[in-house]
Every structure is written in structure tokens, then in C-alpha cells.
Amino acid sequence: MSFVFTLNAFSQNDSIQKTILKGQIIHADNNSALSAAHVLNLNTVQGTITNDKGFFELPTRVNDTILVSYLGFSSIKLKITNDLLKGNELEIALYEKPQEIKEVVIKSTKLIGVLEIDVKQVPKDKFTRIHINGLRQTYEVGKPQKRDFSSPLAALFQPVDYLYNLFGKKPKQLKKLQKLKKEDDLRKMLAGKFDREVMMEYLDMDRQELSELLTDCSYSEYFIRKASDLQLIEAVLDCYENYKALKKGKIERDKIPSKKN
Incomplete structure (x- = not known):
């Protein structure tokens, strides 16, 4: 560079x-x-x-x-x-980035003018999960495709586990992401960014690893490609909090002695 x-x-x-x-x-x-x-x-x-x-x-x-x-x-x-x-x-x-020209394929859908029939002909939206900035709700459409970890060894390398361990060992990284989300000036800046570079720096991930993390957190490919950096930061923090709660719940359950018949 x-x-x-x-x-x-x-x-x-x-x-x-x-x-x-x-x-x-x-x-x-x-x-x-x-x-x-x-x-x-x-x-x-x-x-x-x-x-x-x-x-x-x-x-x-x-x-x-x-x-x-x-x-x-x-x-x-x-x-x-x-x-x-x-x-x-x-x-x-x-320096300007080189422009990449990609092939565009346009597909048509034949409609007959009857709403009940035409709506079934329209391709379903690609996204399965959209996180709306400023709202806690998450809107779901169908189910996102998650990676299949076929072996116990492969499961050890789930990106969400990496995230959980990263924020546990390096709490400063977690605090930095939280600060990006809270301060108005930084929120405005990140709302207009789509290069993922800040997240890659703080999470010590490349683009592919960041994409895998968000997929592991049940976010769709459409959301990962189209969301702003601010929305992705909110998504990662939400994923961490949810995963931490699940981990804590599992630990608490493991502590409860099983009843013998």
C-alpha cells in the first residue's frame, strides 16, 4: 500500500x-x-x-x-x-483502487397480472436476517445457512468461539468496539463506511474470517455484504453477548447436580 x-x-x-x-x-x-x-x-x-x-x-x-x-x-x-x-x-x-468490472446477469419473471399468482413467481429475497440500526429487534426471513462442522475437532475452530476467547483474553478490544458503537461522532463515521478495515484491525481477522464469524452468528450473506461497518460492529457485539449468555447458562446447568433415581 x-x-x-x-x-x-x-x-x-x-x-x-x-x-x-x-x-x-x-x-x-x-x-x-x-x-x-x-x-x-x-x-x-x-x-x-x-x-x-x-x-x-x-x-x-x-x-x-x-x-x-x-x-x-x-x-x-x-x-x-x-x-x-x-x-x-x-x-x-x-491512491484510487482499481475498478473491477463484473458480469451482470438479468433474469426476467413472467407475470400475468393476478396478484395471488404473480407474487409466487417473484424470487425470494436473498437476505435472511437484517439488523436495523437503532433498534434492538432483528427481522428474520427463513433460516440462514450455517456451516456444517462435521467433526469435534472442526467444531473447536468455530469463529464465534474465537470471538468469545478474544474478548476474554483481550478485553481492550471489546471496549474499543463498544466505544465505536456508543460515541455519536464515531457512529456517524462508521455508518458511512463499508470497507470493514476497522473491524479487521480490532478483531485481528481478514475479510474471509470476518465473513465466517458473521455467518457463524447466523447473519446472512446479503447482510454481510450490504450492511455498514456500524451495523456489522453492532452485529458482532450482539453475537458476543448472546454467545456469552449461552456459555454462562451451560456452565450454570453443568453445576447443578443430577438427581439419582
Whole structure:
């Protein structure tokens, strides 16, 4: 992943703000400003969006990692050093992602004008579960297809078990995801993101593993592809809480002594 940055000196008064990272996000090919680009401090879970001229300010510390992303462009991660916090302005150039042209197949459905008959001819919706942002309800249509773990050994590697163990051993990761969900500014940012990069960072998963996790949590392929990053974070947290409750219930049941006849 390529990026370009240059440092321009600010005045002495600006250099006093050593914990504020200031910069501009631009297009790598034509140097035009990228407004509404997302800048997130992965360590402190603080984020901002660039203004109409591509500028941003974000509280940082040495050794923090900054994730910069923009729809249709390749994201970058930047490690913060002392030099970057000496009142300098950081210019970050993002490169466009190559366009992928996919074949589109259009199928027609013959309708005769009678509602009771025509409705049966329309293909069923692909999604089986949709999580509506802001509502606790989950709307179900049919049953999602879950992976078949045919052996006890394979069952040990269920992604939901990995999630349960991850949040148990690394509670900071859980708290970071919860913070992303709670703070208004971060919610607004993630509601418009669909690249999954923040989740992959905090869950230490690639796209395929994240997809398998959500499938294991009974979310449909349609939901996994179409939901915003905020909706996916809510889905993962809900999955964890539900799985934790099931685990706790199983442990409690195991503690109850069986009655002998």
C-alpha cells in the first residue's frame, strides 16, 4: 500500500500543540483535496472527518496508529512518531483502487397480472436476517445457512468461539468496539463506511474470517455484504453477548447436580 507525505512547518505557537496531529488528505494523482475522508486513531478510538479542503486535526500520542480511509481509495496506516507531533502538518496522498468490472446477469419473471399468482413467481429475497440500526429487534426471513462442522475437532475452530476467547483474553478490544458503537461522532463515521478495515484491525481477522464469524452468528450473506461497518460492529457485539449468555447458562446447568433415581 503506497502513500506519500510531506511536512510543512507551522508557526511556533502551533508547535506547542504536540499532541494534536494536523494534516490534509489529498488525491495522489491530481493533488485535489479529499473531503469527508475518515481518520481514526486505532489506539484511543478517536476519529474525525476531513473538511471541505481535506484538512483534519486529531489527538494522538507517540506510537499510536492512525488509519486513513476514503471510499474508493486504498487506505493506509501510519505510526505516529515524535517528529510528526512537533507542530507539523502531515500531507497524506491516497491512491484510487482499481475498478473491477463484473458480469451482470438479468433474469426476467413472467407475470400475468393476478396478484395471488404473480407474487409466487417473484424470487425470494436473498437476505435472511437484517439488523436495523437503532433498534434492538432483528427481522428474520427463513433460516440462514450455517456451516456444517462435521467433526469435534472442526467444531473447536468455530469463529464465534474465537470471538468469545478474544474478548476474554483481550478485553481492550471489546471496549474499543463498544466505544465505536456508543460515541455519536464515531457512529456517524462508521455508518458511512463499508470497507470493514476497522473491524479487521480490532478483531485481528481478514475479510474471509470476518465473513465466517458473521455467518457463524447466523447473519446472512446479503447482510454481510450490504450492511455498514456500524451495523456489522453492532452485529458482532450482539453475537458476543448472546454467545456469552449461552456459555454462562451451560456452565450454570453443568453445576447443578443430577438427581439419582
